[in-house]
Amino acid sequence: MTPARPRAVLPVVSCTEKERKEDAMSLFKKRGHRPEATVDGVLSALSHVMDPELGRDLVSLSMIRNVTVSGGDVSLDLVLTTPASPRKSEMQEAVEKAVLAVPGVSSVDVRAGADVQAAKDPMEGRRPVEGVKNILAVASGKGGVGKSTVSANVAVALGKAGARVGILDADIYGPSIPTLLNLNHHQLMGENGMILPAAADGIKVLSIGFMLEEDSPVIWRGPMLMQALSQFLHGTKWGELDYLVIDLPPGTGDVPLSLVQMTPVAGAIVVTTPQDLALIDVKKAVRMFEKVG
Numbered sequence: 001m002t003p004a005r006p007r008a009v010l011p012v013v014s015c016t017e018k019e020r021k022e023d024a025m026s027l028f029k030k031r032g033h034r035p036e037a038t039v040d041g042v043l044s045a046l047s048h049v050m051d052p053e054l055g056r057d058l059v060s061l062s063m064i065r066n067v068t069v070s071g072g073d074v075s076l077d078l079v080l081t082t083p084a085s086p087r088k089s090e091m092q093e094a095v096e097k098a099v100l101a102v103p104g105v106s107s108v109d110v111r112a113g114a115d116v117q118a119a120k121d122p123m124e125g126r127r128p129v130e131g132v133k134n135i136l137a138v139a140s141g142k143g144g145v146g147k148s149t150v151s152a153n154v155a156v157a158l159g160k161a162g163a164r165v166g167i168l169d170a171d172i173y174g175p176s177i178p179t180l181l182n183l184n185h186h187q188l189m190g191e192n193g194m195i196l197p198a199a200a201d202g203i204k205v206l207s208i209g210f211m212l213e214e215d216s217p218v219i220w221r222g223p224m225l226m227q228a229l230s231q232f233l234h235g236t237k238w239g240e241l242d243y244l245v246i247d248l249p250p251g252t253g254d255v256p257l258s259l260v261q262m263t264p265v266a267g268a269i270v271v272t273t274p275q276d277l278a279l280i281d282v283k284k285a286v287r288m289f290e291k292v293g
C-alpha cells in the first residue's frame with residue numbers, strides 16, 4: 001500500500017465578504033489610477049508649443065504665466081506680445097490641446113491677454129516719449145491717399161483689441177483726425193504746463209488741428225513746428241500707452257523728414273494707392289524710413 005501523499009497545506013486566510021469587496025475596489029482603483037497633473041507637467045508640455053512668429057517656445061518666451069492646477073483642472077494666462085495678434089485664437093487652441101494631452105488633466109482655462117513690449121533701443125539722439133512703449137508712424141508718398149483714414153483705423157482697432165492707444169495728428173497741411181474722430185470742436189486743455197489729450201473711442205487724441213482756427217491756412221515755419229511737435233510728444237500727458245500712432249504730413253519733404261528724425265519710431269506704415277506714379281513716391285517714403293533708421 002502506498003502511503004498517502006501528504007496534502008498540500010494552504011494557509012487559510014479568513015476574510016469577510018466586506019473585506020473582499022474593499023480589496024477588489026483598491027485593486028480597481030490602482031488599475032484605473034490617473035497620474036496627477038502638476039504645474040511642472042503642464043509647463044513641460046507647453047515648452048513644446050512654439051510661437052509661430054518668433055519661432056521659440058511659449059515657456060521660454062515667458063508667455064505662459066500663473067499656471068494653477070487643482071485636481072485635473074488647469075488654468076493659466078497666455079500673454080501675447082500684442083492684443084491685436086492675428087494668431088491669438090490659433091495659439092490659444094494649441095495651448096489648450098497641449099495641456100489637455102497632459103496625463104491627469106481634465107479641463108483647461110486659457111486666459112489670453114497681452115503685455116506689449118516696448119521698442120528696444122530707441123535710436124540715438126531720439127528722446128523716448130515717457131510712458132509710450134511703441135510709436136507707429138503713418139506716412140505716405142503723396143497726399144490724399146488715405147493716410148489719416150489708416151491712422152485712425154489702426155488706432156481704433158488696436159484700442160478695440162485691448163491696447164492702450166494714442167493718436168497724434170501731426171499733419172500740418174491737413175489735420176483731419178479731429179474730423180475722423182468727431183472732435184472738431186475740441187478745446188485744447190492743459191494742466192501744470194502739460195497738454196491734456198482729448199479722448200475718442202477710448203483712445204487719446206491730440207491734433208495740430210486743435211491749435212488752428214478752422215479753415216485757416218497753416219503759417220507755421222520749420223523751427224516753430226518742430227518745437228510744437230516736441231511739445232506734443234514730450235509735453236503731453238499721454239499716460240501709459242502701448243501704441244502712439246502718428247499721422248505724419250504727406251511726402252518726404254523737410255517737415256515729414258524732420259519729424260521722423262526726431263521721433264523714436266518703432267514701426268512705420270507707408271500708405272499708397274496702386275497707381276504707378278503714386279508707387280514711385282511711396283518708394284521714396286520707404287527709403288526715408290530706411291535712411292533714418
Ligand SMILES: Nc1ncnc2c1ncn2[C@@H]1O[C@H](COP(=O)(O)OP(=O)(O)OP(=O)(O)O)[C@@H](O)[C@H]1O
Nearest residue numbers: 140142143144145146147148149150171174176250
Ligand atoms: N481705402 C479707401 N478706399 C477708398 N477711399 C478711401 C480709402 N481710404 C480713404 N479713402 C478716402 O480718400 C480720401 C482721402 O483719405 P485721407 O484723408 O485718409 O487721406 P490722407 O492721405 O490722410 O490725405 P491728406 O494728404 O489730405 O492728409 C477721403 O475722402 C477718404 O474717405
Ligand SMILES: [Mg+2]
Nearest residue numbers: 147148171176
Ligand atoms: Mg490726412
